[in-house]
Amino acid sequence: MKLDLRPLLAGDRLLTFDYELPLDIDSEDTSSYLYGVSFPSPMKVKGEITNTAGYMRMTLTTSLDYVASCARCLEPVSGTFTLDLEKTCSPRDMLGDLDENKLDEFAIIEDGFLDLDEQLYEQLEMEFPMRFLCNEDCKGLCQKCGKNLNEGPCGCDHKEIDPRLEPLRKLLEQMKAEENNKK
Ligand SMILES: [Zn+2]
Numbered sequence: 001m002k003l004d005l006r007p008l009l010a011g012d013r014l015l016t017f018d019y020e021l022p023l024d025i026d027s028e029d030t031s032s033y034l035y036g037v038s039f040p041s042p043m044k045v046k047g048e049i050t051n052t053a054g055y056m057r058m059t060l061t062t063s064l065d066y067v068a069s070c071a072r073c074l075e076p077v078s079g080t081f082t083l084d085l086e087k088t089c090s091p092r093d094m095l096g097d098l099d100e101n102k103l104d105e106f107a108i109i110e111d112g113f114l115d116l117d118e119q120l121y122e123q124l125e126m127e128f129p130m131r132f133l134c135n136e137d138c139k140g141l142c143q144k145c146g147k148n149l150n151e152g153p154c155g156c157d158h159k160e161i162d163p164r165l166e167p168l169r170k171l172l173e174q175m176k177a178e179e180n181n182k183k
């Protein structure tokens with residue numbers, strides 16, 4: 001939504017907003033940070049902008065229901081992601097030659113309007129979790145047979161190798177192979 005801030009710029013003290021933002025995101029896009037995540041309902045957005053003698057401050061809160069998959073066992077994980085945002089609003093021409101990083105701290109008003117959706121997309125990208133677990137203790141899938149180990153053991157031989165030691169194991173295997181070649 002583009003908020004019309006002209007009344008605030010003309011001296012109004014308060015603007016409130018409450019709307020739903022349907023996320024236009026392709027969950028099949030593997031390059032997206034939201035790959036594999038789907039949203040059963042639009043993002044709910046609610047907030048206000050106050051104007052105190054020309055100092056405009058926006059505060060808002062959003063909530064977003066999601067369905068993702070557990071990073072270990074791939075089972076669906078659903079929940080609600082909430083995000084709070086607080087920014088100072090300023091017309092672009094007042095910000096002059098502030099550098100990129102500083103500009104990010106502002107919600108920029110272009111020709112009297114503030115593109116709130118753009119702000120929300122940016123914030124979502126920064127804060128939406130990259131990884132979900134169905135449970136902190138999720139046992140994941142068996143590396144050999146693929147069974148979900150939360151449902152019980154699978155019967156495979158589980159002399160688990162610490163994945164951090166995998167490069168060492170490979171090296172040792174290689175050394176053994178070389179040794180055998182010499183014989
Ligand atoms: Zn899991």
Ligand SMILES: [Zn+2]
Nearest residue numbers: 142145154156
């Ligand atoms: Zn197994």
